[in-house]
Amino acid sequence: MGRYKSVLMAKKDAREFPYRVALPIPPTGHGKRLDIIAAWINTNIGPDWRMHSHLERGEHMALYMFRTEQLASHYRQALSSGELDVGT
Numbered sequence: 001m002g003r004y005k006s007v008l009m010a011k012k013d014a015r016e017f018p019y020r021v022a023l024p025i026p027p028t029g030h031g032k033r034l035d036i037i038a039a040w041i042n043t044n045i046g047p048d049w050r051m052h053s054h055l056e057r058g059e060h061m062a063l064y065m066f067r068t069e070q071l072a073s074h075y076r077q078a079l080s081s082g083e084l085d086v087g088t
Contacts, residue, residue: 017065019072
C-alpha cells in the first residue's frame with residue numbers, strides 16, 4: 001500500500017484544495033526558485049496550501065493548490081509580477 005500513498009494524498013488534496021495554479025517545470029527544474037516560492041507562500045498565505053507534480057499534455061507542471069480562489073489569485077499575481085523569480 002505504501003507506493004499508492006502519494007496517489008491517495010493527491011486525490012484528497014484535490015478535493016480539499018480546489019483552486020489550482022499550474023507552473024511549468026523547466027527541463028532543468030526550478031532549483032532555488034522552488035524554495036523562494038515555498039517561503040513566499042508560507043509567509044503570505046500560511047500553511048494552508050499543497051503542491052503536487054502533474055503531467056499535462058506532455059509537459060511537467062508544478063500544481064499549487066489552495067482552498068480559496070482569493071488565495072490562488074494572490075499567488076498568481078505574485079508570479080506574474082516577477083516577485084517569485086530568482087534574483088528579485
